[in-house]
Amino acid sequence: MINLAEPLKLASQSLLSNKLRTILTTMGVVIGVAAVITLVSMGEGAKSYVLNQISGWGVGANSITLQPGDGAGTSIPELTLTYGDMIAIREKVKKIQYLMPEIIGRGRLKYGAKEYTPGYTLGVSQDYPLAYKQKAAEGRFFSLAEDSGRKRVAVIGKTVARNLFGNFSPIGEKIKINGVGFIVIGILEEKGAMLTYDMDDMVLIPSSLAELTMGTKNIWEMMITTNDEKDVPEVMDEITKLLLARHRRIDFHMHTQAGLIDITNNILNALTGIVSAIAAISLLVGGIGIMNIMLVAVTERTREIGIRKAIGAKRRDIFLQFVMESILITLSGAVLGITIGTLASWGIMSALKLEAVIAYNAAAIACLVALLVGLFFGVYPAVRASKLDPVDALRFEV
């Protein structure tokens, strides 16, 4: 069995006897490891933020999004899904929890003499509060009966309420949308801005009244959830059959939330990977620095090597002594780098008010890579040291 305690002791002695050089040599590894850990941790944090946002849209693994077009083209598709399709799905497809069409248009609102045109006027179903996790803050949302019965009721967002009614409560007030009379029955909870869209600047009306009010019955998107996650494929299958029978061609497509999460995950993983790979290059540079210093050390200590060989050190003894120095440098660099990287990512993420996700697996991998770097770049100088001829080494004058 090879005794590693002696070479370890020798290596640490010689590293400690040249502290400044040791610290400077270690820096390359420290910076590399710290950078990798910080970037991976930030990437993980960003990922969990984005995924949280996605689930914040009220969608889970049991949701399906149905959209017009075959889903292959990049241009805006013809709006082939209609109110009629929605009614058909509601009547024929079982195991559906909710069904939420979005018929998007523009509506000019009038309350007395006041006029206001919100960002969106949407024809939706009674399932909107479920689908978007946005209830009525005041008043109520409309019901299935009101949608099917074409009752002229509207729910407005906070921005709209403020612009049209100021501080008055608008509940029960009569407004006109594009000249069609509605009664305001509710105000939506405030949702704030999502990216740059003001989510409170909109009016919701029953989907059955979209054609009358906005002159369109075409659906941009239909959000569907199933009672159970495992019903998703079956429901998708039934919808496909139904719409195929109605349209006689594939002019619609569906994607699931699981798919969206997958895609987002993939994109963010790829980004994190690329950035970390760039950071990892600094590890490589650190490794080359170690090799450089170790080659210098071998030359400086040629005489020492000669003396050790003259009194009985074998090649293996000299090799282990020098390779252990490289490994110690990289390992201590890795430990320091992990500490700094963890603190840095924690600091940065809390400054950005994001949850810090410390990438422990990245830390483990960084340690392993640092060890390999130390081995890889330490082996050559150590082999050189071990192969020195004792007589030549003893003659060597620094």
Add this chain to the structure above:
Amino acid sequence: MSDKPVVTINNITKTYMMGKVEVKALQGISLTVNRGEFLSIMGPSGCGKSTMMHIIGCLDRPTTGHVLLDDVDIDELDDNSLAEIRNKKVGFVFQTFNLLPKLNAVENVELPLIYAGLKTEERRSRALELLAMVDLKERAFHRPAEMSGGQSQRVAIARALANNPSIIMADEPTGNLDSRSGAEIIHLFSELNKKGITLIMVTHDQDIANSSKRIVRLKDGLVVADEKVR
């Protein structure tokens, strides 16, 4: 004194290449050194004394010829086995001491014991014992820079004796010492020889050579004289 040979060299040559020029450092030397001998090697500078010492001490291999150390033909040994012989059977003493400057006296003496695989405590007690033998116990924890040349050379001798070698090889051990320290070293060698230790020593000094038992003279890589002292 037994007549059993410790070292037998048979017609060894050593040729160095200096660029394209061949330097024939040894041109065919034969020599037998028996157990308990104290041999001086003399000769002008560049005649091949150090080269011969290195070959006998297994630091180097001859170009041709054979070296038998304790009846083992070192030609047939690989580098690892040679290292083991240097560790266990040969003790080298150099003109420039060749101590490791960052280690103190006792740590320097411990070095061959480390490579021999001794445990920490055994090493320490053996090294202190050896330092006592060369009368340096009180300097055990001083570094070479804090010691005189004579003291450093005594540390080197203690190191050479660490693993009870069959032979001590000393290449101009007094070359860097004042005459008083030199005399002390030679006295120490004579004492060691009286205890039965075999010694080969290179020297330029006829007086020093006279305190050994046998003198071999080299010239241009050849033995030109081999005489008993007195």
